[in-house]
Amino acid sequence: MTEYAWLLLLLPVAAASGWLAGRRGGERKGGARVSRLSNTYFRGLNYLLNEQQDKAIEVFLQIAAVDKDTVETQFALGHLFRRRGEVDRAIRLHQSLVARPGLSDEQKTRAVLALGEDYMRAGLLDRAETLFTDLVRVGVQAPQALKHLISIYQAERDWAKAIEHARQYESVSGEPMGRLVAQFHCELAEKARLGGQPEQAREHIFEAYAADSHCVRAGLVEGMLEQSLGNDAAAIRAYERVARHDIEFLPEILEPLLGCYERRGEMARARGFLMEMIEQYPGISPVLELARILQRDEGTRAALEFLAGQLRQRPSVRGEAAYIELSLKDPDNDPAATLRTLRHITEQLLVRTPGYRCQRCGFGTRAHHWQCPGCKSWGSVKPVHGAVTE
Ligand SMILES: [Zn+2]
Known part of the structure; x- marks a missing residue:
């Protein structure tokens, strides 16, 4: 959710107030109560927009006290508690929401999801995992629950489960996850390589390429693996592939790659490759x-x-x-x-080389400016020591 998107959660409160006002029409008493409520609501909203969360919580607690049936207010409060880092309070609130009778299926799901997010925030990953797995099993809110599960398995470094859930997320949401899956396979390949299981490492490298054909890391792991096994020809192919997929990684592979060329006596190929890189890098x-x-x-x-x-x-x-x-x-x-x-x-x-640099924002210039062209502050641009420009 973006920074303020969750404020939309509160809109039903305001809408309900408006609806009540319309329905009660001439009823003075009801109208007064409703208008007080929606005034209170907008006061709370103002506090939120001004980042005055203490005051916002106060106001929403008042609304919750007047309007006990409004589940949305409870959700808003839960969100505020968590944002303020009061995770215990958020957990208690969401637990009571989950246990509350008469909630719609949609509300119940949201409450479970919110509780799982509280558990994650509190570092109670096992509990969060159980809740999200239940949601996925039932099939509701699956994409969001799956996304949380993927982060949990990353935190636990359980790459096999992370891969499984990333694939599941991809099929539910349609969002491509290949690059992430490739990274997880590289983690497994690296582990197998260091654990002396080259065949397993090769399998995961293959899977990483299958998930993301431009995976730089798979090439690096493959190069190191094959080189350590004495397969310089395979290592050369892997390292060259890294540089062609992402030239920024050239300095990382240059030394081991040149070692491979030399051992195989392929110096003409080495020169050709270096000339090709000099053109691009x-x-x-x-x-x-x-x-x-x-x-x-x-x-x-x-x-x-x-x-x-x-x-x-x-x-x-x-x-x-x-x-x-x-x-x-x-x-x-x-x-x-x-x-x-x-x-x-x-x-x-x-x-x-810039002769002058702003001490405030780091902007470098060749000529001196009394007002920094970068951050617009006055007198902050000063000569750089050691740069001889005279
Ligand atoms: Zn500046």
Whole structure:
């Protein structure tokens, strides 16, 4: 439920007041009572909207006292108690609602659901699980109860049950749950991998891909598993798949993947893959790895030329450090040329570094502003220490 959607729960109270007012028409006494009630109701609503929950509770307790039959007021109070963290009070209220005779089926279900939510809030997961499982069995409010059950099984790290209920939720609600199910299978795969059960781990990796064909985590677990079993070819496929599905994970797989290529002597494939990644990935990691391979296979000069060309397009401090390191190892090093390259890279880096930063919101700028362009506060933008901009 969104922040205020639950306020709609209270609307029937106001509507009932209006209906009574209409029906009683000329009856002065009844009309007065009703208008007092709906005035009280709107006062309570105002307190709620102003986040004055103490006063709201007071008002709704008054309404509940006058209007003992209004179940909706009880629901509203229960909700307020829980929101304020008074879970014990909410539990007592919802328990008495559940036990109350004469409730409609719909009201009874809502009361059970609310009680289950109280139990969850109180950390009484077993009790909550029992209530929600009953609701699912009866088939009412199943999607919401299933959703709660999924969170309970996640908290208990019972992944098999979490998968089962996520699938059930998917078929009841139509909402796709594949990405979540894939994560749960990865949890099981990881557990099997660490427990020395590779076949089980493979099964769960397969299931994870079946649930979400772009699951990055399944590829990572598969890569680690196959690598540890000495199946470098399978590990390479898994790691390459990770990078192609989500390039942001490239730094995570680069080192183990290159180890696999080297053990198999597939250096041409390694170069091809790194070139492909350099095209797509804005960071410096694949550039540094390719420079390392070039240095070993073609010599320091080739690596330096490649690195200098790349650093002109993507200046980076780590790249610059690698460039200096390589230059020191270069027997034919031309110091003046090296310094010119370094000066160019450093200038590029400085252009991108903000000289001033707002102390309040962190906004970085190259020029000084007395009023921060980010948070509009005055005098909060100050020079950054250590950034040489003069
Ligand atoms: Zn600011």
